[in-house]
Each structure stands twice: as C-alpha cells, then as structure tokens.
Amino acid sequence: PRLIPMCHPLPLDHVAIEFHLDRDESTVDIVASACVSARTGVEMEALTAASVAALTVYDMCKAVDRGMVITDIMVLDKRGGKSDWQRPDEEEPGLVSGDDSATEE
Template sequence: MEFNHFDEAGQAIMVDVSHKQPTLRIAVAAATVHLSPPIVTAIEEKRTSKGDVLAVARLAGIAAAKKTADLIPLSHPLAIHNVAVNFTVDRDAGRIGITATVKALERTGVEMEAMTAAAVTALTVYDMCKGTDKGITIGDIRLLHKEGGKSGVYRREETP
C-alpha cells in the first residue's frame, strides 16, 4: 500500500498538485453527538443557558472548514466556495446528527475540510453543553461522499 504524503525516504511531504487542473470538488462528511434526551430537547427548543447551540455550532463548523490547512499539517490551503452544515435531531435517541458539505473549484479534494467541519461542529455542541451533561459523546466522524478529480465518485454505504 502506498501513501502519497511520504517521499521515497519516508519523509512527510505535501503532495504537489500544481500540475493538476482545477475541477469542482465536493465532499460530505458526518458526525454524531450523543446527549441525554432532555438536553437534546433544550437544544432543539433553544432553551440552553448559552443560547442557540446549533447556530453557534454551525458557524464553528463553517469557520473550521476554512481553517483546515492551519490544523492539518499536510493539507493544502484551498479557496472554498461553499460550506453547509446541517443537523438532524432525534430527541428520543438523544442524538444530533451533523452533516457538513464543502465545495471548491480546486486541484485537490475537500474531504479534510468536510471532516474538519463535521468534527468541530460536534465539538462545539459538546462545549456548549458540557456544563449540563458530562456524559456527552462524539462519534461516527466519517466521509459520506466525495466527487471531483481523477479518483471519481465515492459514496459510503450507510447501514441503518
């Protein structure tokens, strides 16, 4: 198996994408935050002491996508054209699903930007609720879809 972030001597490198032509790149990533059902209800009804948790988390996710190159050492700084963060709330299960979609006309993919957006969105939900619920967990951070570039389309098969 070959990893392209290492040279022949095993040194970490940034992949040279200067020879590639820009194409539309799209990636969708997801994360899940598990909280107690009463906290999920309070979030959904905007009754938390810190305000609108999902609005703040959405902004954090958008900002995180734009800062990915500052956080992941070998990722490329990209001119992102769109970031969308959406939520699915399941009160009964005590779960908030996060989906982050990133688009850019670039030479390399935006998977890391979408994954970073989903992760930081989840962390922000955690941060805003940790004083009320110490048992919050974050999980299932994953790439759902990507397209653009020579590797073509990838779509994760989700199991219910």
Template sequence: MVLTHFNKDGKAIMVDVTEKNETKRVALTKGKISMNKETYLKVKEGTIQKGDVLGVARVAGIMGAKKTSDLIPMCHPLFITGVEIEFNFFDDELTIEVATSVKTAGKTGVEMEALTATTTALLTIYDMCKAMDKTMVIKDVRLCKKSGGKSGDFINE
C-alpha cells in the same frame, strides 16, 4: 495501494498537485453527538443558558473548514467556495447529527475540510453544553460522499 503523503524514503511530504486538473469537488460528511434527555431537549428548544448552541456550532464548523490546512499538516490551503452545515435530531437516540457539505473548484479534494467542519461543530456543541452534561459522546464521524478529481465519486452511506 500507494500512500501519496510519503516519498520513496518513507518521509512525510505534501502531495504535489501542480499538474492536476482543476475540477469541481464536493465532500459530504456526518457525525453525531449523543447526550442526556434534559440537554438534548434544551438544545433542540434553543434554551441552553450559553445561547444559540446550533448557531454557534454552525459558525465554528465553517471556521473549522477554512482553517483545516492550519490544523492538518499535509493539507493544502484551499479556496473553499461553499460550506453548508445542517443539524438533524434523533429523538429516540437523544442524538444530534451534524451533516456538512463543502465545495471548491480546485486541484485537490475537500474531504478533510468537511471532516474538520463536522468535528468542530460537534466539539462546539459539547463545549457549550458540558456544564449540563459531561457524558456526551461524539461518534460516527465519517466521509459519506465525495465527487470530483481523478479518483471520481465515492459513496459511503
């Protein structure tokens, strides 16, 4: 396997995508945050004192996707054409899942943007609830699907 973020001397580089074709690209990522029962129910009911936790987390995730190249050194700045963030509740686990889809039409994929959006949304939930529950755990952040580009489709469900 060739690692494309290093030159022949082993020095870090930004991958040159000049000659790549533009294609429609989509990435789907997921991650979870588990918490105590009281916090979980208050988030689900929308009664956390700081406000609309999931609404703020959604906006934070979208902003995270847009700022990925500012955070991850070798990521290209991308024109993102769409970001969708959904929240799924798992009552038996006291867990909220963040599912993110990021789209673009370009020369490089949006996996890092989707992962950044998911983790930013999760961190925002943590930030808004930490006064109630410092034992929350962020886990299982992963790329679930990607499509487009030379490497084609990838599924990890």
C-alpha cells in the same frame, strides 16, 4: 501553523453544516458539506467542519451532560478531484459529505 500537517489550504466555494436533532434518542447528527472549484479533494475541509461543529455542540451542552460522546465522523461521499466515492448503503449513516464541484445557489 496548520491545523492538519501536509494538508494545504483550499479556496472553498461553499461550506454548509446541518444539524438533525433526535429528542427521543438524545442525539445530534451533524452533516457538513464543502465545495471547491479546484481539481482537488475537499474531504478534510468537510471533516474539519463536522468535527468543529461537534466540539461546539459538546462545549455548549457539557453543563447538561458531561457524558456526551462524539462518534462516527466519516465521509459519506466524494465527487470530483481524482475520483468519486460513496459509502456503501449497508454501512452506518455518517456525518460528512464532500463535493469537489462548484454548485450554483
């Protein structure tokens, strides 16, 4: 069984997840990025990574605060595949970045 129907698995080249803590606001921003050499979109993989990371943070912290809320899961930008796209600057900062081009590290 697949996690997301009609979303085929991709051979990912790189996946990264960053956590940005704001103690004053009691928030955690999660940024997930994914890269693939194939000529296809990788947004679903990055969105899944960010979502699972957020669920993991919730599970680890629920004993402290059961009122936590997971919000604003979105694609920030996408490069490669059929088209490039970037969220306009005036919109709220998001949590997900997808890069379809392979990178060297």
